[in-house]
Amino acid sequence: MKTRLLTSLAIVLTIALLFVLKVYVSSYFFDFFFAIISALSAYEFSKILSRAGLYNNVIISVTFPALILTANILGYYFTLGFEYIVLINVGLVLIGAIFAFVIDIFRKKAVNNEIKVREIKNTTNAKFVFKRSLHTMLALVYPTLLFMTMSLINHIDEINFGSISSFNSKLSMIALLFAFIIPMLTDSFAMLTGMLIGGKKLAPSISPKKTISGAVGGTLWCTLLSACIYLILGSIDYFASGINAIEIWKLLIIVFIGSIIAQAGDLFESFMKRKAGVKDSGKALPGHGGMLDRIDSYIFVSPYLLIALVILLI
Numbered sequence: 001m002k003t004r005l006l007t008s009l010a011i012v013l014t015i016a017l018l019f020v021l022k023v024y025v026s027s028y029f030f031d032f033f034f035a036i037i038s039a040l041s042a043y044e045f046s047k048i049l050s051r052a053g054l055y056n057n058v059i060i061s062v063t064f065p066a067l068i069l070t071a072n073i074l075g076y077y078f079t080l081g082f083e084y085i086v087l088i089n090v091g092l093v094l095i096g097a098i099f100a101f102v103i104d105i106f107r108k109k110a111v112n113n114e115i116k117v118r119e120i121k122n123t124t125n126a127k128f129v130f131k132r133s134l135h136t137m138l139a140l141v142y143p144t145l146l147f148m149t150m151s152l153i154n155h156i157d158e159i160n161f162g163s164i165s166s167f168n169s170k171l172s173m174i175a176l177l178f179a180f181i182i183p184m185l186t187d188s189f190a191m192l193t194g195m196l197i198g199g200k201k202l203a204p205s206i207s208p209k210k211t212i213s214g215a216v217g218g219t220l221w222c223t224l225l226s227a228c229i230y231l232i233l234g235s236i237d238y239f240a241s242g243i244n245a246i247e248i249w250k251l252l253i254i255v256f257i258g259s260i261i262a263q264a265g266d267l268f269e270s271f272m273k274r275k276a277g278v279k280d281s282g283k284a285l286p287g288h289g290g291m292l293d294r295i296d297s298y299i300f301v302s303p304y305l306l307i308a309l310v311i312l313l314i
Contacts, residue, residue, distance in 0.1 A: 004287030011285075011294070015180060022154075022173065030154045030176070031069055034147065038065035040291040041143040041299075044281040048292075049135055051276035055118070055128075056135035057100040064096055064140050068148045072155075079160045082310065085152065093145055097137035104129040142299060143292065149302045153179055156309055170242030171309070174233070178255065179305050181229065183297035185222040186259040187266070193217025207270040219259040226255040246312065254308045258301050265300030269293070 014033075021029040039062050046058040068089060075085040104111050108125060115128055123131075152159065156172045194214025202210040230248055233239040269292060273281065282290025 007285050007287045019173075019177075022176075027154050027172070028073070031073065031151045034150045034154075035065045035069040037291060037295060038068075038144045038147050039063075040284055041147065041281075041295055042139060044284075044290045044292040045143055045272075046139050048272055048276045048278065048281060049139060051278060052272065054135040054138070055114075055132050056139050057103070057132065060096055060100050060136055061139040061144075064092075065144050065148065067092055067096075068144060069151065072148070072151050076155045076158050079158070081160045082152075085159065089145060089148070093137060093140045096140045097133050100136040101129060101133035104132060143295065146299045146303050147295060149306045150176070150179060150298070153302060153306055153309065156306075156313075170239060171245075174239065174242050174246075175305065175309055178226070178251075178258075179298070179302055181226065182222060182255055182258045182305075183262045183265075183301055185225055186218040186262045187297060188218075189221035189225075190214040190218025190263065193221070203267055203270075206267055206274060210267075215263055218263065219256060222259040223252055223256045227252055250312070254305070258304055258308075261304050262297035262301045265297045268300070269296035 018030050018033055042061045042065060043058065046056055046061040049056050050058075071088050071092060072085060075088065080088075111125055111129060115123060115125070120128065153175050154172055156175055157170075158172075190210070191214065194209070194211040194217070197211070197213040197217070199211050199213040201208065202212050202215050227248065230243060230251055233243040269281070273279065280289030281292035284291045285294055288294050
């Protein structure tokens with residue numbers, strides 16, 4: 001428990017430092033942070049897929065976050081429209097999968113040897129290569145493509161939305177803050193509520209410790225405390241103009257749905273670990289397991305929150 005708490009403190013302090021750097025130096029520190037987290041998570045997920053029999057190209061999976069980061073930074077620099085940045089990101093996923101397919105086509109001997117070593121039955125070289133490229137594409141989407149939407153949230157003020165030149169200069173700061181708050185509060189209070197109340201299991205075959213009471217408690221507490229944070233930010237001059245531009249009822253709806261999505265992300269990763277027969281995705285974070293274990297909720301929340309922001313902007 002002590003190790004877990006120390007790791008949690010280190011994570012919180014790192015995020016706090018990045019917010020300070022965002023305000024006083026540059027937003028790009030967050031982007032590189034997201035890319036590093038994504039690369040570590042991609043490595044873990046690639047291994048999980050392989051353990052589950054979904055073989056993929058780990059090298060492409062791990063290097064892909066750097067490609068997404070570069071494309072996004074160029075998009076911000078040239079003030080591309082939001083839809084173009086998203087299309088480029090999706091296009092890179094397809095290119096990555098095609099690249100994985102082409103590489104394996106020219107590695108026929110190595111692929112045949114892999115099929116033999118892994119003792120894969122009822123397959124051919126072409127079929128294995130095609131499936132491997134599809135599994136690689138899955139590894140590119142989850143976690144990288146989904147999690148790297150945090151970078152888009154980080155630069156939401158700079159992205160060209162066509163007829164709308166600007167919503168508020170503090171929007172990215174507030175949005176990023178809630179992108180971190182929603183999974184944190186949901187996870188913490190789901191655990192506390194579940195421990196105190198207990199009751200029927202939420203999904204015993206996937207995550208035996210999670211309870212329905214914990215899931216409900218996590219969402220309700222997250223929504224209530226987000227309302228308190230909204231009021232606190234509204235009383236601080238730096239945030240006031242930005243937070244007051246969003247009506248509280250809209251924010252609470254976003255938070256409520258986001259909290260549910262955060263728990264869905266947690267369950268999805270638990271499901272994948274069950275299929276792979278592993279307890280943790282890795283050992284990157286002492287007391288927490290792997291990097292993927294820590295960001296599983298964020299992988300689903302960040303694209304949802306980005307969509308919610310775009311709806312607000314439009």
